[in-house]
Amino acid sequence: MSAVVHITDATAAGVLHVLVGYANGQVERGQQVTVLYVTRDDTPNDLSSYFDSRVCLREMHGRTRLMALWRAAKTARAAIEDDPDAVVHAHSTRAGIAVRARAMITGFSGQVVYSPHGFGFLREDLPKPVRMLLRMAERFLVRGCRRLILVSPSESRVALGLAAVEKLAVVPNSVRIKSADAARVPRDPDRPLRVVTTGRITAQKAPERFASLALSEPSRAEFVWVGDGDSAAREALQEAGVIVTGWVDGSEVIEQLAQADVFVLLSRWEGMPLALLEAQAMALPSIASDVIGNVDLIADGSNGFLVSDGAGARAALQALAASPAERLRMGQNARANASSYSPSATLRALVRAYSREENVL
Template sequence: MAVLKIVQLITRMDKVGGAQKHVEALSIQLQQDGHEVTVVTGSYQPSLWSLQELQIPVINIPSLQRAIHLAKDFRSFWQLRAVFKRIQPDVVATHSSKAGIIGRIVGSLLGIPTIFTAHSWSFTEGVPQKKKLLYHRMEKSVQLFTTKIITVSEYDRELALMKEVAPAHKLLTIHNGIDLIEKRTTTERTFLEQPIIVMVARFEVPKRQDILLKALAELTHIPWHLQLIGDGSLRSDLEKLVEQSGLTARITFLGNQLDVHSYLEKSHIFVLLSDWEGLPISIIEAMRVGLPIIATNVGGVKELVEDHGNGFLVERDNFELLKQRLHQLIIDADLRQQMGNVSECRYLQYFTFTPMYQKTIMVYQQAVSELAKKGD
């Protein structure tokens, strides 16, 4: 297999999210396999990632940001062009909408094969209508600059085909996958009187910690404790909500945690409520440690969670069912164990890192050889 020079481009690495974790894991493995990797991003928070200590170069382009801003976007275009010309990568792998749009245009104009990984389309169900229309138009207009599009769920591939974003030959699904972790010899998950519920998510749109808090506020007659891992602009509002509900003693805000795994190992139920999703890595992390899942049935979530199998799916607006499912898992330790076992089996069968990585590197190689054929 040829050694490649690869740029991984993502709008921001100053927050912990699925797309960011994906970029870090891919970059580390690519480097270990002898490829030359550079991560390019808008805002970067080194303390959240292990790229620097592994000597993976990170280039900052501060004008690259999520919001549309013509002057900054224009500046990003020229700065990215200079970076790509200097590095001369064999392939540019882009992640997240803004980096995906500018990066593909720049790469294509320089004759570099461009890959876009759609971690969730910005025109997916649940996104506000105005934003949906704008990003749909933008995605359609940049498909000409795109060699291949990887969707992290079959749901997203089908959505792209239905919305005619790109032809079928450019689209393929590669489910997210994460590394196996050695099991601790003694599991610390005890069947306490008080089951621990955990949600790992940024305190930002589209995550819905607020709905979980409201549901649990109506279940105070049974024992539970909630741990919220993550940070973001909506956190202080939620802390106020907890205080007003008189639930301070039962809910812990843990902020960003680098070792999420150790918290999951000691939990009993994993919940992820969102208005939209791609294929959430946080759910895969919970499956890896054998947790039952309660999640909103959006995006590719149903490709991870089999309703009544390894957890429960709830529709976005079905508050009563959410309460019922929480109640069911909180009071039934046997059901938690049973569903948790199915979670772990599903993870081992479908969502480990190596198959995902091998398929991804194959897409990079194909993109490079397609370009070489065109040049012949």
């Protein structure tokens, strides 16, 4: 089967999880897989342990991350030169810019696919001029790839403003239900309601919204943030009474979810959140912001609640706190939804996205 070269500087958190799933699944299918990567501050020290030993890992260096990715694109071009069926897969904004620009200059755009994993121009923490430039860059660089791979239907609708439909494909993220089954534990009805979120404490995840929700229910519920990040935001969470676990490994994340009653994700933007999928696999009802990605996973009132502001989040939490039966019903529906996002389904969608078919959306 054809070779695949993945390129990224997003070597942590959700993008790393997705990349590991792609690369390990591809070598299982007999493909030759190389990952050219650039590290960042939160890249795991044991990065190689995440990948199958058959995946070739190569760290790239440069004065800046963008220059390192430019070199990665050059390396990938040389690696696929004699294999017209090989694919270069760029992950996240910087890699997407470097790889597609190099492909347009040196003529291998027909072998490039690009996954933004959440468009940079949707980031509300960036100044408006920067977001406008990123949108312009995305629109111009569309010609530098064969396929634009989105992680959710709602993200694909945004992409329709950038590229023709025949260039688009949706490859949803996935979750392992069996891993969730092993961690599930009976919940003690006598303890306070346990409200959990997971992820990096950043502007994207809107920690101030979670803190505000905790302050609105100071004695009736226990609030836990599984993860770490910005120190000032962490302190604000703790001042609001939120337990912040710090960084924990994947098994501990699942254990924390196993002890939860409600999952909350009040992000400013998403692509398709793995954290929400993991919570659904654990049969947790969720309260999530009404943004891209979340809207694909939450059927409002069925497996959770979509909210647009703090008042909506408080009302949703009060409704779930008042009814164990409703939490059970929504949790069961959430788990049923998560079961359709299997790793095998993701890999099948990825194979189709890599194909040269014109319409795969």
